[in-house]
Structures are given as structure tokens and as C-alpha cells.
Amino acid sequence: MTFPSLGLLSQSVLSGLFLGGMYGLIGLGLGLSWGLLGQINLTHFGFVFLSAYLCYHLTMVWGVDPLLTLGLLVPAFFAVGVVMQWALARFRVSTFNSLLVTFGLTVMIEALIQKIWTADFRKLQTGYGEEKFSFLGLYAPLPELLTLTVSAAAAGGIWLLMRYTDLGKAMRAMAEDAPIAAAFGVNARALALLLSGSCVALAAIAGVFFALSFTLTPTQIFSWVGVVFAAVMMGGLGNPLGPLLAGLVIGVSEALAMAVFSPSWAPIVSFSLLIVLLLFRPAHR
Amino acid sequence: MLEVRGLRVSYGAAPALSDLDLDVGAGELVGVVGPNGAGKTTLINTLAGLIAPASGRIGLNGTDLARLPSHAFCAAGVAIVPESRRLFSAMTVRENLELGSYLPRAKAERARSLESVIALFPALASRLGTRAGSLSGGQQQMVAIGRALMARPSLLLLDEPSLGLAPAVVETMFAAVRRINAAGVAILLVEQNIGMAMELASRAYVLEEGRVVLQGQAAELMGRPEIRKAYLGLE
Ligand SMILES: Nc1ncnc2c1ncn2[C@@H]1O[C@H](COP(=O)(O)OP(=O)(O)O)[C@@H](O)[C@H]1O
Ligand SMILES: [Mg+2]
Numbered sequence: 001m002t003f004p005s006l007g008l009l010s011q012s013v014l015s016g017l018f019l020g021g022m023y024g025l026i027g028l029g030l031g032l033s034w035g036l037l038g039q040i041n042l043t044h045f046g047f048v049f050l051s052a053y054l055c056y057h058l059t060m061v062w063g064v065d066p067l068l069t070l071g072l073l074v075p076a077f078f079a080v081g082v083v084m085q086w087a088l089a090r091f092r093v094s095t096f097n098s099l100l101v102t103f104g105l106t107v108m109i110e111a112l113i114q115k116i117w118t119a120d121f122r123k124l125q126t127g128y129g130e131e132k133f134s135f136l137g138l139y140a141p142l143p144e145l146l147t148l149t150v151s152a153a154a155a156g157g158i159w160l161l162m163r164y165t166d167l168g169k170a171m172r173a174m175a176e177d178a179p180i181a182a183a184f185g186v187n188a189r190a191l192a193l194l195l196s197g198s199c200v201a202l203a204a205i206a207g208v209f210f211a212l213s214f215t216l217t218p219t220q221i222f223s224w225v226g227v228v229f230a231a232v233m234m235g236g237l238g239n240p241l242g243p244l245l246a247g248l249v250i251g252v253s254e255a256l257a258m259a260v261f262s263p264s265w266a267p268i269v270s271f272s273l274l275i276v277l278l279l280f281r282p283a284h285r
Numbered sequence: 286m287l288e289v290r291g292l293r294v295s296y297g298a299a300p301a302l303s304d305l306d307l308d309v310g311a312g313e314l315v316g317v318v319g320p321n322g323a324g325k326t327t328l329i330n331t332l333a334g335l336i337a338p339a340s341g342r343i344g345l346n347g348t349d350l351a352r353l354p355s356h357a358f359c360a361a362g363v364a365i366v367p368e369s370r371r372l373f374s375a376m377t378v379r380e381n382l383e384l385g386s387y388l389p390r391a392k393a394e395r396a397r398s399l400e401s402v403i404a405l406f407p408a409l410a411s412r413l414g415t416r417a418g419s420l421s422g423g424q425q426q427m428v429a430i431g432r433a434l435m436a437r438p439s440l441l442l443l444d445e446p447s448l449g450l451a452p453a454v455v456e457t458m459f460a461a462v463r464r465i466n467a468a469g470v471a472i473l474l475v476e477q478n479i480g481m482a483m484e485l486a487s488r489a490y491v492l493e494e495g496r497v498v499l500q501g502q503a504a505e506l507m508g509r510p511e512i513r514k515a516y517l518g519l520e
Pocket of ligand 2: 325326327368
């Protein structure tokens, strides 16, 4: 083990923060649907990748600006989320079964991606990828900077909505005691549709920024599941700021472990953090 | 105002209410008493839309609520103070109260309603920012009643508001119930504390095994020793 220079360490911390922003952005919708709807929606990861590939396709084949693809993908994915919630409610899928059903859906999405885009590596080539900012000798690529900014804005914005609007209060009330919330006029079924649509729309946003920063290959879907789950669970279910904060902690720890020890240490770090946290956090609920 | 006819409710195959008829007039305070498991909570919850009845009519100011979805009951003028309170414990007292006035008509009066709830329960004034789950039992009951009042109901459903409270707090609670009723809100009150309930109510129903076995003017029921003994469990 050789101790790296301060400059290298700072650059590691920065790239850890950027990676954490991605964890947070993917984890945001996952944590909200888990905490507020009681659904462990593994399809979230499938949706993120599907959105990333669609963004890739729209950009590379049709020549659309990658950020403009959001205008198409966000409403389309919102609609998918509404339909999915309608079906899950219609067939009364329990929390545990939602895990199984959505795992199956993710496998299907992965197969679909393989079929359309093959298992080859795909990388979005755009002007955004070339842009880099440097300050104090540190490098910040534009896509990563955008990801972190959007991740923070989305988490912060949703936190404000949940805390200060009647809609947000109704959602929290529904999560705690849906029948009583309904007795005060909250239309729980409509809110669940809205919430599910929003979570899948968040997956679409995460997908676009994923495509900007990362090389795509379908089998990678599952390699993101573990660490994003860790971020969501550490951050606290249903808390919009949680996944981002936990994601940043995990991202920075991973980056430091990679710099100080070796790259193979990264996954060990995130799961050790999760286990320690679950063991020592005072039990709530 | 409330006109319940032939109400049947069952949990799976087990009937909990059978052919129940019940009336509450505008501004009236009606008591419902009966032993544990008689179906009192089932009645209150059904009238608030928490449970869908198997059959029967729940007429309120001329509309039949029985076929409506749960979230439509509140708009029709019903508000519930449920058994064991069921506050949104992770939310603050203020948020709980605000949720009571979620619907547009109640929301328009939110500031005024909040003032009158605080006037009714001054103890809540300093607790608005506190998590509801961390309050004492008595204060939680105040929030539960306050939340229901924020909905500006014409009919308030109260399920055992004195349960588990210290005698002094029970007094406060009944005084509040009296004041709410005096302001013109009709009340259906379920109580184990039969003496208190009969003192507040103008009329009362005695429920046993999901049926009304006795009804009448509260004072008259209390005045007949054989009824006190056989139905009300009083000497
Ligand atoms: N959620 C439920 N599922 C099944 N049975 C229930 C449920 N709630 C109440 N019951 C049954 O219905 C009957 C009436 O209960 P309840 O309305 O709670 O009575 P009370 O409030 O008068 O004590 C009881 O026999 C009770 O066991
Ligand atoms: Mg009861």
C-alpha cells in the first residue's frame, strides 16, 4: 500500500462525489416508491437502463441533443409508471411479491435491450462529454457535474414538495395510514398512480444522465442494484434526501478505498458501511 | 341528517353488523354503548368510509354514501376520531391538523379552523411543531379531535375518546365534546364510559353482537333500574 498524493486524493474525493450523485439520482425514485408505496421496484434499474439506451439511440441515430431527449422520455416513462401501478394495485401485489414481479420485468427489459442494441459496449458521443472544467488543479467533466447538480436539485425539490405542499403531506399521511388519510379526503389510488409515475419518470432522468457519463452494456444493470440499494437503505426509506446523502458517503468512501488500497475494495466498502449502519442505527418503526 | 338503514357489514364470512338502523338529527348528540366486540368500532369505521358495507343505506343530508369510495365521505360532511386515535405519528401536530383540512372547502377555512381548535385545546398551542407520535395520550386525543374538526364536519364520529386517559384528562375531553356539540356539530359518540356518555347524549343506542338491542332517550334509559342492570352494566 502506497499512500497517494494530496492532489490524487482530492481528485478521488471529487470523482466519489460525482459517483455518489449518480447513486443518489438512481436511488431517489427507488426509495420513494419503497417508502411511500411499499413496493420494492427492481424494475427501476431496468427503466434507468432502458432510458439510457433510448437516449443513446435518439442522440446517435436521430441526432437529438441528449438533454432534449428528457422532453420525450420523462412523460413517456411517467405514463409507464402509471400503468404499472394500476396493474400492481389491480392484482393486489404484496411488497414481497412486488420484488419478484419487478425482478422478472427487469430481466425482460435486459433481454429486450440485448435484442435491440446487442451486448456490445455503447458510448454516447456528444459535445457534453468533451467539456471539462478545472479548478484548483482538479478536473470536473461536464456530464458528471450535471448529474450531481440534477441529483441534488431533484432530491431537494422533492424534499420541499413533501414537506411544504398539501400533496406531499397527503403522500406521507397515505404512507403511514392510508385508510385514515382517505377518510380525510385523500384519494389514495390517484396519489399512488401519480407517485409511481413520478418515480419511473425519475428513472428516465437518471437514465439520460447515466448515458452521458457511462459506457452502456445491458448486463451491467445488475451490478448497480447492490450499491444503490445500500444507498437507499442507509438514507432511510421515503426520505428524498437520504439516497443522495448516503450515495455521496458511499461514493467518496469507495473512491478513497480505490485510491489507497485497490479498485477491488470498492464493493466491500459500500456493503461494510451498510451493515455497520444497519447494526448500529437505532431501530425506527 | 344521518339515516342508516339495514346496514350489514362483515369481515370475510363473519357478520359484524346485521340490519342496523340508526338516526342522528342535525346538531344532535347520540351515544352508542355496548360490550366489547359488539360492533361499535365497525359501525363508526363504516360511517367514515374505512369499511365498505355489504349492503344497506348510509343517508347523509340526502345522499347515500354506502356506494361511494372512502375518500368521498369527508366531502359529504363526516369526520372521524378513530379508536386509538391513529394520528400520523411521524408528522407534526400542525401537519396532522392541516391534513384534516385537505379538501378545498375545509382548506379555505384552514386558518380560522386552526384558531378554533387551539381555542378548544390551548395545550396544543405550544406543541404545533412537535411530532404527533411523541405527545402524551391526552394530547394525542386532542390532536385526533382537532384533526377531525379541521374538516368542518356536520357529523363528528367519536370512537372511545376517553380510552386510556387519566380521569382529569377525560373531564377535559368530555367538556370539549360538549362545546363542539353546542357549536352545532352533530356527534355520534361511542363510549365505554357509559355514565359520561349517557349524561352527554340526548339519545342512545345499545349494541350487542352487531344489532341494536335497545334505544331511547338517554335519561329515560338511565332512569330504569332493570335496563341499567341488564344492558348498561350499572348498578
Ligand atoms: N379487522 C377485523 N377483522 C376481523 N374481524 C374483526 C375485525 N375488526 C373487528 N372484528 C370483529 O368484529 C366484531 C366487532 O368488533 P368491533 O367493531 O371492534 O367491536 P367494538 O368496537 O364494539 O368492541 C368482533 O367480533 C371483532 O372480533
Ligand atoms: Mg371498539
